[in-house]
Amino acid sequence: MSKGTLLYAQSGGVTAVINATASAVIQAARGRKVKVLAARNGILGALREDLVDTSKESPAAIRALAHTPGGAFGSCRYKLKSLEEDQPKYQRLLDVFDAHDVRWFLYNGGNDSADTALKLSQMAAATGYPLTCIGVPKTVDNDLVVTDCCPGFGSAAKYTAVSVAEAALDVAAMADTSTKVFVYEVMGRHAGWLAAAAGLAATGKDAAPQVILFPEVAYDEAKFLARVQEVVKKVGWCVVVVSEGIRHPDGRFVADAGGGKDAFGHSQLGGVGPLLAATVKDKLGLKVHWTVPDYLQRSARHLASKTDLEHAMAVGQAAVDYALEGRNGVMPVIVRTSHKPYRWKVEAAPVARIANREKTMPKGFIDRSGYGITAACRQYLEPLVRGEAPPPYRPDGLPDYVRLKLTTVAKKLPAYG
Amino acid sequence: MSKGTLLYAQSGGVTAVINATASAVIQAARGRKVKVLAARNGILGALREDLVDTSKESPAAIRALAHTPGGAFGSCRYKLKSLEEDQPKYQRLLDVFDAHDVRWFLYNGGNDSADTALKLSQMAAATGYPLTCIGVPKTVDNDLVVTDCCPGFGSAAKYTAVSVAEAALDVAAMADTSTKVFVYEVMGRHAGWLAAAAGLAATGKDAAPQVILFPEVAYDEAKFLARVQEVVKKVGWCVVVVSEGIRHPDGRFVADAGGGKDAFGHSQLGGVGPLLAATVKDKLGLKVHWTVPDYLQRSARHLASKTDLEHAMAVGQAAVDYALEGRNGVMPVIVRTSHKPYRWKVEAAPVARIANREKTMPKGFIDRSGYGITAACRQYLEPLVRGEAPPPYRPDGLPDYVRLKLTTVAKKLPAYG
Numbered sequence: 038m039s040k041g042t043l044l045y046a047q048s049g050g051v052t053a054v055i056n057a058t059a060s061a062v063i064q065a066a067r068g069r070k071v072k073v074l075a076a077r078n079g080i081l082g083a084l085r086e087d088l089v090d091t092s093k094e095s096p097a098a099i100r101a102l103a104h105t106p107g108g109a110f111g112s113c114r115y116k117l118k119s120l121e122e123d124q125p126k127y128q129r130l131l132d133v134f135d136a137h138d139v140r141w142f143l144y145n146g147g148n149d150s151a152d153t154a155l156k157l158s159q160m161a162a163a164t165g166y167p168l169t170c171i172g173v174p175k176t177v178d179n180d181l182v183v184t185d186c187c188p189g190f191g192s193a194a195k196y197t198a199v200s201v202a203e204a205a206l207d208v209a210a211m212a213d214t215s216t217k218v219f220v221y222e223v224m225g226r227h228a229g230w231l232a233a234a235a236g237l238a239a240t241g242k243d244a245a246p247q248v249i250l251f252p253e254v255a256y257d258e259a260k261f262l263a264r265v266q267e268v269v270k271k272v273g274w275c276v277v278v279v280s281e282g283i284r285h286p287d288g289r290f291v292a293d294a295g296g297g298k299d300a301f302g303h304s305q306l307g308g309v310g311p312l313l314a315a316t317v318k319d320k321l322g323l324k325v326h327w328t329v330p331d332y333l334q335r336s337a338r339h340l341a342s343k344t345d346l347e348h349a350m351a352v353g354q355a356a357v358d359y360a361l362e363g364r365n366g367v368m369p370v371i372v373r374t375s376h377k378p379y380r381w382k383v384e385a386a387p388v389a390r391i392a393n394r395e396k397t398m399p400k401g402f403i404d405r406s407g408y409g410i411t412a413a414c415r416q417y418l419e420p421l422v423r424g425e426a427p428p429p430y431r432p433d434g435l436p437d438y439v440r441l442k443l444t445t446v447a448k449k450l451p452a453y454g
Numbered sequence: 455m456s457k458g459t460l461l462y463a464q465s466g467g468v469t470a471v472i473n474a475t476a477s478a479v480i481q482a483a484r485g486r487k488v489k490v491l492a493a494r495n496g497i498l499g500a501l502r503e504d505l506v507d508t509s510k511e512s513p514a515a516i517r518a519l520a521h522t523p524g525g526a527f528g529s530c531r532y533k534l535k536s537l538e539e540d541q542p543k544y545q546r547l548l549d550v551f552d553a554h555d556v557r558w559f560l561y562n563g564g565n566d567s568a569d570t571a572l573k574l575s576q577m578a579a580a581t582g583y584p585l586t587c588i589g590v591p592k593t594v595d596n597d598l599v600v601t602d603c604c605p606g607f608g609s610a611a612k613y614t615a616v617s618v619a620e621a622a623l624d625v626a627a628m629a630d631t632s633t634k635v636f637v638y639e640v641m642g643r644h645a646g647w648l649a650a651a652a653g654l655a656a657t658g659k660d661a662a663p664q665v666i667l668f669p670e671v672a673y674d675e676a677k678f679l680a681r682v683q684e685v686v687k688k689v690g691w692c693v694v695v696v697s698e699g700i701r702h703p704d705g706r707f708v709a710d711a712g713g714g715k716d717a718f719g720h721s722q723l724g725g726v727g728p729l730l731a732a733t734v735k736d737k738l739g740l741k742v743h744w745t746v747p748d749y750l751q752r753s754a755r756h757l758a759s760k761t762d763l764e765h766a767m768a769v770g771q772a773a774v775d776y777a778l779e780g781r782n783g784v785m786p787v788i789v790r791t792s793h794k795p796y797r798w799k800v801e802a803a804p805v806a807r808i809a810n811r812e813k814t815m816p817k818g819f820i821d822r823s824g825y826g827i828t829a830a831c832r833q834y835l836e837p838l839v840r841g842e843a844p845p846p847y848r849p850d851g852l853p854d855y856v857r858l859k860l861t862t863v864a865k866k867l868p869a870y871g
Contacts, residue, residue, distance in 0.1 A: 051627045053620075078630040107623025113631045195851055202852060203470075203753040206524025210468045213495040214530040219749065237852065311725065311746075328748040332636065336620040340756060342851060422851035427844065434612055434759060434839035435619060435654065 041140030043360060045091075046076035046083060047175075048115075048146030048153070051108035052189025053196075053338040054349035055175045058145055059109060060102035061353025062173070063091050067099075069361060074137060074446060079113035080144070080153055084126060085453045086133050093444040101439035103350065104428035106338035109441050116149045120156055120163075127160040129453060134168060136449040141360035145173040148181055151368060152392035158366040172368035172388040173356045175349075177335045179230035182394045183386045184370035188352055189335070191345025191421035194234030196337040197223055197278075198422055200330065202238035205245030205276045208326070212274035218265060218317050219276045220327040221246070222310030224334060226282040228397045229253050231334070235278040236410035237418055243268075245276035247408070250313075252282035253398050254407045256291050261313075262320050264408060269323060279313055339436055343424025344379070355383040379420035458557030460777060462508075463493035463500060464592075465532075465563030465570070468525035469606025470613075470755040471766035472592045475562055476526060477519035478770025479590075480508050484516075486778060491554060491863060496530035497561070497570055501543060502870045503550050510861040518856035520767065521845035523755035526858050533566045537573055537580075544577040546870060551585060553866040558777035562590040565598060568785060569809035575783040589785035589805040590773045592766075594752045596647035599811045600803045601787035605769055606752070608762025608838035611651030613754040614640055614695075615839055617747065619655035622662030622693045625743070629691035635682060635734050636693045637744040638663070639727030641751060643699040645814045646670050648751070651835055652695040653827035660685075662693035664825070667730075669699035670815050671824045673708050678730075679737050681825060686740060696730055756853055760841025761796070772800040796837035 043066050047055055059075070066073045075089040076082030082089075089110055091099070102109055117123050134142065144154045151172040161168035174181055179190035201221055208219045223231040229251030236249055247268040250256060268275040283291045292309035314327035348371055355369035367385040374380045402414035410418075428436040462479050464472055476492070483490045492506040493499030499506075506527055508516070519526055534540050551559065561571045568589040578585035591598055596607035618638055625636045640648040646668030653666055664685040667673060685692040700708045709726035731744035765788055772786035784802040791797045819831035827835075845853040 047627070051624055081630065105623070106620050108627030111630055112627045114628070115631050198852055199756055200750050200754070202855065203523050203755060204749045206522070206855065207468055207749045207753040210464070210525030210527075210529045211531070213498065213528055214532050216749075237850070240850075240852075241857070308728065311728070326748055327746070328750055329744070329746050330750065331743055331745040332621045332624045332633075333617050333745055333747065333750075336624040337617070338620060339616055344851075419850050423849070424851060425844075425847055427842075430842055432840070433654070433657075433836050434761075434841060435615055435657075438619065438623065440658075 042072045042074055042138045043141040043143065043357070044074050044076060044083065044134065044139045045143045046079045046145065047108040047110055047112040048079040048144060048150040049112060049175070050177065050335060051112050052175055052177050052335050053106045053192040053341050054189055054346050055145060056105050056107065056109050057103040057346055057349040058173060058175065058188060058353035060099055061350040062143060062357055063099050065354045065357035069357065071361065074139070075110040078111035079115060080117065081113045081115055082111065083130050083133055086136070086448045086450050088137065088446040090444045090446050094441050098439050098441055101437070103346070104338060105438040106336040117153050117156060120160055127157065130157060131161060131164060131166050132450060135166065137446065140167060141169050141171070143171045143173050143356050143360060145175050147176040147178070148391060148393055148395065151388040155366055155388045155392050169360050169363050169365045171356045171360050172391065173352055174368055174370060177231065178225055178228055180228040180395045180397070181391055182396045183391050185373040185381065186348070186371050186421055188345060188349035190230060191342035191348065192337070192340070193231055193334050194237070194418060195342040195422035196334050196340050197231050197234045198237040199340060201235045201246055201276060201278060204328065205238065208274050208276060215324055216326045217269050217274050217323040218325045220310050220314045220317070220325065221276065221278045222327070222329045223278060223280055225252060225280040227252055227395055229280050230398060232278055232280040233398060233402060233410050233414055234418055234422065237415065237422060239409070243272045246278040247272065247275050248277040249408055249410070250277065250279040250283045251398060251403055252280045252284065254403060255286040256283045258316065262317070265317060266321055277313065279309055281309055283309060338428055341426045342422045343426040344421055346426045351383050359385050376416050376420070379423070459489045459491055459555045460558040460560065460774070461491050461493060461500065461551065461556045462560045463496045463562065464525040464527055464529040465496040465561060465567040466529060466593065467752060468529050469592055469594050469752050470523045470609040470758050471606055471763050472562060473522050473524065473526050474520040474763055474766040475590060475592060475605060475770035477516055478767040479560060479774055480516050482771045482774035486774065488778070491556070492527040495528035496532060497534065498530045498532055499528065500547050500550055503553070503865045503867050505554065505863040507861045507863050511858050515856050515858055518854070520763070521755060522855040523753040534570050534573060537577055544574065547574060548578060548581060548583050549867060552583065554863065557584060558586045558588070560588045560590050560773050560777060562592050564593040564595070565808060565810055565812065568805040572783055572805045572809050586777050586780050586782045588773045588777050589808065590769055591785055591787060594648065595642055595645055597645040597812045597814070598808055599813045600808050602790040602798065603765070603788050603838055605762060605766035607647060608759035608765065609754070609757070610648055610751050611835060612759040612839035613751050613757050614648055614651045615654040616757060618652045618663055618693060618695060621745065622655065625691050625693060632741055633743045634686050634691050634740040635742045637727050637731045637734070637742065638693065638695045639744070639746045640695060640697055642669060642697040644669055644812055646697050647815060649695055649697040650815060650819060650827050650831055651839065654832065654835055654839060656826070660689045663695040664689065664692050665694040666825055666827070667694065667696040667700045668815060668820055669697045669701065671820060672703040673700045675733065679734070682734060683738055694730065696726055698726055700726060755845055758843045759839045760843040761838055763843045768800050776802050793833050796840070
């Protein structure tokens with residue numbers, strides 16, 4: 038039996054498959070007879086010494102985690118500052134780790150979490166505390182560098198492509214006397230990956246979505262309206278997919294016309310969809326409907342991509358392997374070795390190369406019009422939404438999602454803060 | 455071989471399974487060796503003599519219709535006035551029917567379409583034209599009287615319950631540092647059936663949605679805010695489901711604060727979700743996210759209810775039987791013969807009893823708080839969302855929805871209008 042405890046935590050916006058990663062981590066660790074604690078609400082649970090004993094969960098419950106969306110242990114939006122600025126917090130983390138014999142820390146999140154894993158590993162090294170920190174990738178935004186894609190993205194991408202395809206059939210049926218333009222708002226503050234995924238629905242000539250607005254392309258209202266009008270004239274109706282993060286040429290978010298700021302000073306996005314819909318209605322006089330799926334797009338485990346689920350499980354398994362091998366400060370990333378047939382493997386990459394960076398869409402993925410995706414983009418995206426992995430359903434028609442017991446570990450230290 | 459042609463048309467907002475009804479109609483008629491034409495864009499196609507020859511579609515394509523959302527022949531929002539006011543239009547319809555030897559007309563829609571079917575049957579009787587008119591039920595709003603439920607509703611209900619359950623897991627994971635209140639807007643201008651369906655997700659104590667706002671219950675802002683605050687205090691977060699049609703005590707739509715009117719003078723709804731979210735944010739100071747699924751909730755064939763699909767096919771089959779039996783002016787309706795085990799059958803009901811009426815939620819389906827559903831409501835709803843009927847998927851990860859050839863029949867009459 039390995040000495041020490043493995044601590045797992047979830048960070049940032051959750052996904053349809055982050056619990057699949059958790060499931061793989063716990064199953065892999067159990068296979069190696071390593072005890073796994075989970076921090077409640079990410080790194081905050083570690084600071085507060087609010088830890089869950091995963092050994093109290095049955096094997097069936099841990100397997101069921103793999104088909105349950107959300108973040109079973111709670112997540113957080115909380116970023117530690119530099120080692121100098123937040124020195125007491127990093128010290129507190131090491132105190133908590135020491136109190137519970139934590140020798141391996143797996144932080145499952147995006148680029149902020151990679152940064153936290155990196156700093157913690159540096160702090161531990163500086164103080165001589167024996168700790169191996171692993172960043173485990175997750176984000177529907179698909180904006181982590183180095184990795185070919187991010188677990189969580191493929192399922193959100195599949196949800197987006199399928200939902201756009203379905204809504205387009207509805208709009209096509211109604212257009213003669215009713216809705217002519219449908220606006221679909223997707224997540225993605227700085228990167229257009231989910232907007233691009235909608236493009237997978239457009240498999241035929243003039244197929245929806247006919248207009249995609251990417252955050253990587255400056256929004257030009259006149260050009261946009263002309264394009265919508267042209268499509269309506271030709272096809273009879275038009276589906277517009279808009280990323281929440283589109284900006285005016287001067288860099289201001291288009292959504293800011295109607296929005297405010299959140300607690301962190303970020304622009305409060307979500308709302309550019311209805312804004313564009315109103316623009317189309319007022320300027321073109323066309324009947325418009327709009328949707329903002331919001332959290333539905335990242336929690337729709339019922340429509341998960343099988344590829345994505347396999348990625349999510351694989352990075353969890355690899356994270357445990359790397360941890361126990363003492364590969365401090367790395368992240369398991371997805372490496373694509375072949376497009377057709379799609380082949381991939383997991384490799385370790387230094388979190389220092391990933392932390393605090395953002396991968397936007399390459400220029401070659403957006404077509405010349407600026408409103409669609411290229412064949413190269415399709416080649417990249419398509420394997421990621423491939424395959425279905427539905428959850429089991431209960432007799433009452435709802436998915437059989439698991440609710441863990443979440444048994445809290447007795448505290449050994451004074452209360453935090 | 456029966457003499458004459460059967461004309462099928464789709465009307466009003468489409469659903470995830472209206473094409474399943476079309477599929478059943480065409481298959482049943484083929485089985486009886488009856489020729490089926492379909493009007494493009496509902497009754498408008500009949501007026502315009504814009505007809506599709508369904509015999510040009512392969513058996514596989516017609517079978518695939520049963521798993522394809524939208525309205526394959528196009529639908530319309532178009533209501534004929536009284537026989538006196540619109541006499542020339544009714545005469546034109548009979549002229550078109552006569553030109554194409556139409557002896558049976560199946561109109562697949564809601565209460566407006568039942569009205570059209572009724573009037574056409576009266577007009578035909580008055581003029582001696584041999585025509586049998588059948589209304590075929592369809593609406594996600596579930597607001598038709600007489601029938602136990604409406605094909606289309608069960609799938610939208612399942613989509614709503616599953617999406618709310620999934621989003622709630624997301625909110626629960628984020629609430630510690632981020633979103634505390636999630637607002638989910640459902641369709642339903644006058645009837646809270648889809649709002650009620652969200653209640654199916656609430657299977658445990660304090661489970662989401664903790665607050666449902668029905669159009670049947672006058673909106674009381676102070677009481678609503680107090681309830682949300684109470685839930686957040688107890689649970690840590692709160693999911694609110696709001697029907698687009700909620701009203702102030704004086705009858706004004708709450709959504710009208712931010713909306714306008716559509717071409718028919720109806721209030722342009724959709725937007726009460728973000729409005730409530732802003733109210734919660736401003737009055738309670740809580741971080742809020744919101745979603746408006748809009749057309750996604752009625753086109754999500756990927757998450758159809760098996761029961762609903764069976765209803766949709768059964769009314770299509772029965773409509774053909776009734777038509778060929780000459781049962782003029784009836785509608786096949788769903789009759790529930792047992793709750794547990796759920797048993798049902800199809801019977802013929804006079805469209806005159808159904809046209810232009812609306813079924814709202816019975817008082818006994820909304821609990822005393824006004825924010826939840828009762829056990830009786832759950833007993834009614836649950837069988838309707840039971841069972842899964844996923845579409846086949848293509849190798850690229852998207853559903854394999856069919857696109858018909860839609861071969862137009864040669865016109866025999868002068869152009870319309």
